[in-house]
Each structure stands twice: as structure tokens, then as C-alpha cells.
Amino acid sequence: MTKQLSNIHPAIIESLYQQALALAEEVRSAFGGDDISPPPAPPSIAGNSTEDIPALARFIVARQATHSTAVLMHILAWTLNQRAFLEGTLNKAELRRHCRLPQPVLSADDLEERALLPDSLRDLVERIHAFHARILRLDRQAKRPAPVPERVQHEPPVSVGALQAIS
Known part of the structure; x- marks a missing residue:
């Protein structure tokens, strides 16, 4: 039985894990076949020989595919570490040390390449990056300390003697 030791509810972690697995399967299906039609040649290589275009398209x-797979593997590792923490296999220090999601690094080339992908692949890549951004926000929110209610912040501390006098 899992106990909730985190600010993130176990059902949310499990849902994110299942979503990541589904996206990983989509990536495998979408990028794994030979039936992928290559993207059109970018305008920047219009002067190159036509023999170079298919190679560049395959490279893109x-x-x-590699970048999307790496992002998903980071997400899966994050969800698995969260599950291990919730089950008590990892403590807070281990979770902090091993459960870091890298920030996305997007260059102008990445955005140009995405624009050249077939629509179905571009949609998949964009959904993966949106999913990663969503988990980054959730992770940041979970790491924030819980706010202390206003009335507790300003109440004077209660002494042990006062508590004993009440009982």
C-alpha cells in the first residue's frame, strides 16, 4: 500500500506514468517504421544536389525522434522515481538527488526542423514537449513549501504549561 509522502497525489503520478508510456509507444510506432515520408527539403538547402535532400530529411x-525519445525517458524516470518515493523506496534526499527533470533546450534549428516534419510527427513532438512542460510545472509546484495559514503565522506560541493548565 502506498502512502502519500509527497505534495503530488499518487493517482496523479500513476496517471502521468501511464500517459508517458502511451506517448513512448506512439513514438515507437511513429518514428520506428520505414513508411515515414521524409519532410520536404528546407529552403536553406535548395542549392544542394537532390541526392543530399533525402539524407538530410532522414537526419531531421x-x-x-532521438530528442523526443530522450525527453520521454526523462519523464519516465521522473515518474518512476516519484513512485519509488511514494512507496518508501527512496527518501526525500534521494528523491532530490535523483529526480531532476532537465529544462528543455530548444535551438532555432530545432524549431525549424519541427516545422519541416510531416504534420503527424510534428504534432507528436509538440505533444511530448507540452507534456514535459506540464510535468516541469507540477514538479516546481510540488517543491514549493506549503503556505502557512495567516492565523497560524501571527498567533503567539503556546507554552507547555498553558496546555497542561487546560487539561
Whole structure:
């Protein structure tokens, strides 16, 4: 039985894990086949020979597939570490040390390459990055200390003697 030791409810972690697995399967299906039509040649290589265009198109698809897979593996590792923490396998210090989601690094080339992908692949890559951004926000929110209610912040401390006098 899992106990809630985190600011993130176990059902949310499990849902995120299942979503990440589903996206990983989509990536495997979408990028894994030979039936992927390569993206059109970018305008910047219009002067190159036509023999270079298919190789560049394959490179763009492979690079986006690799990048998307890496992002998903980080997400899966994060969800698995969260599950281990909730089950008591990892303590807070271990969770802080091992459960870090890297910030997305997008260059202008990445955005240009995405624009050249076939619509279905571009949609998948964008959904993966939106999912990653959502988990980053959730992770940041979970790491914030819980706010102390206003009335508790300003109440004077109660002494042990006062508590004993009440009982």
C-alpha cells in the first residue's frame, strides 16, 4: 500500500506514468517504421544536389525522434522515481538527488526542423514537449513549501504549561 509522502497525489503520478508510456509507444510506432515520408527539403538547402535532400530529411526525422525519445525517458524516470518515493523506496534526499527533470533546450534549428516534419510527427513532438512542460510545472509546484495559514503565522506560541493548565 502506498502512502502519500509527497505534495503530488499518487493517482496523479500513476496517471502521468501511464500517459508517458502511451506517448513512448506512439513514438515507437511513429518514428520506428520505414513508411515515414521524409519532410520536404528546407529552403536553406535548395542549392544542394537532390541526392543530399533525402539524407538530410532522414537526419531531421532521426534527430527529432532521438530528442523526443530522450525527453520521454526523462519523464519516465521522473515518474518512476516519484513512485519509488511514494512507496518508501527512496527518501526525500534521494528523491532530490535523483529526480531532476532537465529544462528543455530548444535551438532555432530545432524549431525549424519541427516545422519541416510531416504534420503527424510534428504534432507528436509538440505533444511530448507540452507534456514535459506540464510535468516541469507540477514538479516546481510540488517543491514549493506549503503556505502557512495567516492565523497560524501571527498567533503567539503556546507554552507547555498553558496546555497542561487546560487539561
